[in-house]
Amino acid sequence: MTRRIAVVGGGIAGLAAAHRLVERFGDADVSVLEADGRVGGVLRSVSEDGWVHEYAANAFLSGAPDGAVALCHELGVAVEEASAAAKRRWIWIDGALRALPGGPLDAIRTPLLSWRGKLRVLTEPLRGTRALGPDADESIYDFAARRLGPEVARAIVAPFVTGIFAGDARNVSVVAGFPKLAALEADGGLLRGGLAAMRKARAAREAAGGGAKRKRAPSRLTAPVGGVEALAAALADRLGRRVRTGARVTGVTPVAADVEVDIGGGAPQRFDAVVLALPATAAAPLVGAVPDLAPRLAEVEYAPVAVAYLGFRRADLAHPLDGFGFLVAQGEALPILGAVFESVLWSSRAPDGHVLIRCIIGGTREPAAVGEDDAALIARGRAALAQGFGITSAPVHTHVVRQRHGVAQYRVGHARRVADADAIARAHRLVLAGSGYHGVAVNDCIADARRVVAEVERITGEARS
Numbered sequence: 171m172t173r174r175i176a177v178v179g180g181g182i183a184g185l186a187a188a189h190r191l192v193e194r195f196g197d198a199d200v201s202v203l204e205a206d207g208r209v210g211g212v213l214r215s216v217s218e219d220g221w222v223h224e225y226a227a228n229a230f231l232s233g234a235p236d237g238a239v240a241l242c243h244e245l246g247v248a249v250e251e252a253s254a255a256a257k258r259r260w261i262w263i264d265g266a267l268r269a270l271p272g273g274p275l276d277a278i279r280t281p282l283l284s285w286r287g288k289l290r291v292l293t294e295p296l297r298g299t300r301a302l303g304p305d306a307d308e309s310i311y312d313f314a315a316r317r318l319g320p321e322v323a324r325a326i327v328a329p330f331v332t333g334i335f336a337g338d339a340r341n342v343s344v345v346a347g348f349p350k351l352a353a354l355e356a357d358g359g360l361l362r363g364g365l366a367a368m369r370k371a372r373a374a375r376e377a378a379g380g381g382a383k384r385k386r387a388p389s390r391l392t393a394p395v396g397g398v399e400a401l402a403a404a405l406a407d408r409l410g411r412r413v414r415t416g417a418r419v420t421g422v423t424p425v426a427a428d429v430e431v432d433i434g435g436g437a438p439q440r441f442d443a444v445v446l447a448l449p450a451t452a453a454a455p456l457v458g459a460v461p462d463l464a465p466r467l468a469e470v471e472y473a474p475v476a477v478a479y480l481g482f483r484r485a486d487l488a489h490p491l492d493g494f495g496f497l498v499a500q501g502e503a504l505p506i507l508g509a510v511f512e513s514v515l516w517s518s519r520a521p522d523g524h525v526l527i528r529c530i531i532g533g534t535r536e537p538a539a540v541g542e543d544d545a546a547l548i549a550r551g552r553a554a555l556a557q558g559f560g561i562t563s564a565p566v567h568t569h570v571v572r573q574r575h576g577v578a579q580y581r582v583g584h585a586r587r588v589a590d591a592d593a594i595a596r597a598h599r600l601v602l603a604g605s606g607y608h609g610v611a612v613n614d615c616i617a618d619a620r621r622v623v624a625e626v627e628r629i630t631g632e633a634r635s
């Protein structure tokens with residue numbers, strides 16, 4: 171019997187899930203129901219007179235086996251790596267800009283840590299380990315402070331976490347937000363676990379006939395040529411008529427062996443399984459008919475984020491901007507979370523002779539800032555660039571983006587809450603997908619499509635065989 175599967179939400183998570191569902195169940199009737207007039211969700215790349223504005227993700231890391239770059243290759247989407255300058259990054263801390271160490275020698279010299287702080291890092295392998303898991307979670311800040319010392323937690327880990335979650339490292343879960351780090355601790359700690367992981371990877375390569383010497387390709391910052399939205403567009407092309415835009419789902423009700431989906435006031439449609447690839451806060455009001463699910467989904471918070479793009483004439487800037495950009499540590503006076511030198515990473519993102527800088531503003535640190543008008547957000551970006559990099563000339567181009575439900579916050583205990591919500595959903599032939607649950611990065615949303623397929627298989631297998 172043909173499986174009827176609805177995927178609600180045509181962001182990258184929903185599109186990737188639908189793609190893998192079609193691949194797995196060739197004969198299935200898969201429908202992507204997207205409320206908006208376009209697919210891609212928060213991923214959007216808008217070109218304006220040679221300036222390319224990314225509305226959310228501007229890139230992803232290569233090397234993830236089931237990640238975005240692998241999917242780009244599969245779909246024939248051309249990608250480009252960021253320039254080598256991407257390796258150089260700065261942190262604004264204690265009122266000054268300091269380079270992140272790029273290698274062991276830099277790490278010895280870095281002013282980011284005191285000698286005591288550096289010695290504390292070296293003793294990491296001597297620390298005892300803690301069994302971490304959904305029921306024994308801690309914040310990434312506490313994890314870093316415990317294993318590497320409080321200086322590393324404050325000066326390096328916390329700004330890095332702000333760069334990913336636009337959130338506070340003291341609240342973000344290590345188990346849900348950084349599962350690979352939590353897994354290293356299970357293997358003896360960061361150094362011991364890291365060495366064990368390398369040994370395992372080498373053994374796996376040998377077993378696969380690749381030879382121990384053939385190293386894994388390094389992970390590099392990569393993006394589709396022309397912008398990240400190209401990947402969503404390619405997925406939508408591949409899915410063809412299975413994607414319905416302008417289809418706002420208003421209710422999802424399990425009924426006997428089916429799930430009834432209300433779409434924009436029309437007659438309800440029935441499916442064997444429904445994938446909810448929406449922000450958790452958008453999914454919550456749809457599932458009132460499922461006992462205990464809506465309150466759990468409503469618990470997932472999203473940090474609002476604004477992006478102020480500032481474009482300058484290259485000749486007007488004295489600083490070479492020879493790096494990725496910088497992150498601002500908690501408690502500093504700079505009025506932004508960080509900035510990325512977009513056109514240094516990808517020269518095609520600004521017209522010739524110009525530079526494009528993307529300033530990230532708001533997050534959980536200053537959520538109200540996202541409500542400020544464009545002029546105020548641009549002024550924040552200008553003030554930060556003036557203090558950090560001495561850029562005082564007026565921008566020749568500006569563009570502001572607001573993502574009011576920007577980045578999901580994986581608070582301590584998130585993995586347990588999600589496991590419970592997943593179980594409730596599954597029992598009602600629903601699957602939760604998207605950045606609210608199993609990873610916020612584009613790579614995570616795409617890799618999660620395999621789990622979605624396994625869940626649908628489980629649900630429809632039980633329901634139909």
Ligand SMILES: Cc1cc2nc3c(=O)[nH]c(=O)nc-3n(C[C@H](O)[C@H](O)[C@H](O)COP(=O)(O)OP(=O)(O)OC[C@H]3O[C@@H](n4cnc5c(N)ncnc54)[C@H](O)[C@@H]3O)c2cc1C
Nearest residue numbers: 179181182183205211212226227228419604605610611612
């Ligand atoms: C400013 C910013 C910068 C970021 N930078 C990076 C980065 O550099 N690298 C990286 O990997 N990640 C980054 N991210 C994270 C990443 O972009 C997102 O986590 C990811 O794109 C979310 O995809 P999604 O499919 O889960 O959700 P969404 O993109 O939100 O898609 C959900 C879809 O559901 C639809 N929908 C909502 N309600 C309904 C309804 N009732 N019926 C039907 N459809 C509905 C929406 O219209 C939307 O299209 C960034 C995020 C932000 C905000």
